[in-house]
Amino acid sequence: MAMFIRVDIDPAVQGDAALCKALVEACPVDIFKSPSEGTIETVESNLDECTLCDLCIQAAPGKVQVVKLYREA
């Protein structure tokens, strides 16, 4: 399955429980998970579900980047 985005999370988010929770709650397709309080990681198998809605970027401005890996036509 072709992955077409990558999500970069600023290391500063780790340890910020409120921000980790906000990210998990923001994404409509569960790309973020918080294995324990104050930690965040991406769910690789859900990355191709990303709708580019930018809700994660609004939840953590400047701390998350959704990088498009496909070529625009």
Ligand code: SF4
């Ligand atoms: S852009 Fe939307 S769908 Fe994609 S990771 Fe962010 S919140 Fe999830």
